[in-house]
Amino acid sequence: MIAPPWFELPPTAYGGTEAVVADLVNQLADRGHHVILIGAGQHRTEAAEFYPIYDQPPSHRLGAALPEVFHGAGAAKVLRTMQVDLVHDHSLAGPLLAAGRSVPTVVTMHGPVTGELGEYYTHLAGDIDVVAISAAQRGLNPDLNWAGTVHNAIDVATFPFRDRKDDYLLWLGRFCDDKGAHLAIDLARSAGRRIVLAGKLNEPEEKEYFAREVAPRLGPDVEYVGEADAPRKRELFAGARALLFPIQWDEPFGMVMIEAMACGTPVVATRRGSVPEVVADGVSGVIADRIDDLPAALAAAERLDPAACRRHVEANFDLPVMAEGYERIYRSLIERRGRRQDVAAVLPAPVDVAGGRRAHQGLSQRRPKVHSTVREGEVTA
Numbered sequence: 361m362i363a364p365p366w367f368e369l370p371p372t373a374y375g376g377t378e379a380v381v382a383d384l385v386n387q388l389a390d391r392g393h394h395v396i397l398i399g400a401g402q403h404r405t406e407a408a409e410f411y412p413i414y415d416q417p418p419s420h421r422l423g424a425a426l427p428e429v430f431h432g433a434g435a436a437k438v439l440r441t442m443q444v445d446l447v448h449d450h451s452l453a454g455p456l457l458a459a460g461r462s463v464p465t466v467v468t469m470h471g472p473v474t475g476e477l478g479e480y481y482t483h484l485a486g487d488i489d490v491v492a493i494s495a496a497q498r499g500l501n502p503d504l505n506w507a508g509t510v511h512n513a514i515d516v517a518t519f520p521f522r523d524r525k526d527d528y529l530l531w532l533g534r535f536c537d538d539k540g541a542h543l544a545i546d547l548a549r550s551a552g553r554r555i556v557l558a559g560k561l562n563e564p565e566e567k568e569y570f571a572r573e574v575a576p577r578l579g580p581d582v583e584y585v586g587e588a589d590a591p592r593k594r595e596l597f598a599g600a601r602a603l604l605f606p607i608q609w610d611e612p613f614g615m616v617m618i619e620a621m622a623c624g625t626p627v628v629a630t631r632r633g634s635v636p637e638v639v640a641d642g643v644s645g646v647i648a649d650r651i652d653d654l655p656a657a658l659a660a661a662e663r664l665d666p667a668a669c670r671r672h673v674e675a676n677f678d679l680p681v682m683a684e685g686y687e688r689i690y691r692s693l694i695e696r697r698g699r700r701q702d703v704a705a706v707l708p709a710p711v712d713v714a715g716g717r718r719a720h721q722g723l724s725q726r727r728p729k730v731h732s733t734v735r736e737g738e739v740t741a
Contacts (some may be wrong), residue, residue: 361385361407362449363399365414365431365717366422372589374534376615378469380512380682381450387683398435400541411438422563424507428453435525436460446690449488451505464693466491466507466686469612473501483503491686494634495610508689511637512613513682516674519622522598523666528554529658530600530625532588532616535559535566537608540630542573544604545582547628552721554581555604558588558596591718597623602645602661605629606654614638618677621645624666628657644672 361384367375370382382405388395389406397407400417413434418427426471432453439447442555448466449455458465467484471477478501481490489507492498498509529551531544541557548555561570578584589594597603603620610633617627617638627645629635639645643664646657 361388361395362435362447362451362454363397364451365417366419366538367417368401368403369397369399370590374587376512377450379514379615380470383513383515383679384448384683387679388686389516391683391687396442398438400431401421403456409433413438418640419735428648432457445694448686448690449567455481455484455488458484460583462697464690464697464740466689466693468510469504470491471495471612473497473504473612478504489689491689494637495611496634496637500610505621507693508685510613510682510685510689511677512618513677513679514615514618514622516622516670519594519619520598521622521624521670523624525601525625525666526599528556528600529602530558530596531604532558532593532596533560535561535570537569537573538611540606540608542577543606543608543651543654545574545577546704547604547606547658549577550580550655551658553601554583555585556596556600557582558593560587561688562587591621593679594623597625600625602658603627604658605635606648606651607632607635609633611635611687611725617645618673621669622673622677624669626664626666626669627659628654630654638677642673644669 361381363369363381364377369378371378385395385405385407389408395407396409396411397403398406398411398413400412400414402412403410404493413431421427428451432451435451435454436457444463446464446466447461450468450470453463455467463733465488467481467488470493474483481504485505488505490504491507491739492509493512495509496508516679531541533539533541535541541559545555557574561567574584597620600620602623605614605617605627607614607630613634617629621644622625626641629639629645629647630651631647631649635647639647641647646661648654648657
């Protein structure tokens with residue numbers, strides 16, 4: 361399992377992809393798989409082995425090219441020392457090196473699949489199999505080498521359920537035009553409701569948007585509380601009357617939607633991207649076809665049953681559902697490569713860095729082997 365280089369697993373605050381990867385690692389380990397995790401910094405997962413490419417995640421360089429390339433090269437170096445059944449790569453540059461492997465490489469599409477990024481994965485069609493996180497995402501580029509669709513998921517049990525709510529609405533996300541924080545403020549204000557904003561605000565584009573659209577709208581009824589960590593996020597979700605999600609782009613998946621619903625909080629959203637797949641309209645939230653329809657949607661959402669919101673997430677977006685989806689894809693691809701075996705029951709013992717075969721570690725010990733950090737400029741295992 362190759363994670364992106366930007367944050368530790370699981371992340372302490374921002375890092376939706378990293379949260380999904382950490383949860384998937386834990387689920388696969390719990391189901392008996394020997395998971396080797398390649399990432400950055402330290403980790404708090406149940407992976408049997410861990411290889412950090414950076415001793416500290418280069419979070420301050422988020423979006424720069426070199427950390428991705430360096431991370432991919434380091435991961436490839438590590439993989440050359442071991443035998444695995446399959447590689448699941450969540451990084452950007454890592455899939456470039458899939459052509460040299462004899463085992464399948466699965467790449468989850470956590471971001472856009474159109475434009476230049478979509479063409480990038482099209483060029484790699486013979487070397488990787490891609491997984492969509494929603495049918496909406498898959499439909500935007502049906503020509504990619506799709507292996508299947510698996511919705512993201514959360515550990516529902518870790519999200520507190522509340523059926524009695526406080527007197528505020530919530531917007532949580534990254535500050536940008538596409539996420540629509542300004543629209544959420546206008547909606548709450550038109551309904552005479554207080555709104556709390558929580559989200560990532562550190563990149564130049566985010567700061568520019570906040571100064572232009574959000575800061576002028578702040579007031580006694582609009583409060584910005586900063587970037588919420590995991591406990592604070594759960595507290596905000598559980599207390600809110602509704603989560604406002606007026607997105608202005610075809611987002612492939614919105615983790616905040618299932619996190620809110622798990623807490624018994626309905627979602628009020630625009631009909632874009634994966635929203636109709638994630639929100640059960642009229643049950644766990646209300647979907648608006650137009651911006652002008654949002655006030656009526658909010659009024660309807662506040663009448664929904666919080667318990668129904670929770671049940672919807674438990675049935676469709678809990679971690680075992682996601683793990684089973686990926687297992688089906690893993691087995692299908694391994695069998696397609698002619699390696700017909702039950703990977704959940706029989707796995708070859710891995711090869712250590714020195715080249716000798718070692719005994720398979722018991723997964724129940726929950727004590728992953730952490731290998732020496734690969735430092736920039738010295739790619740060693």
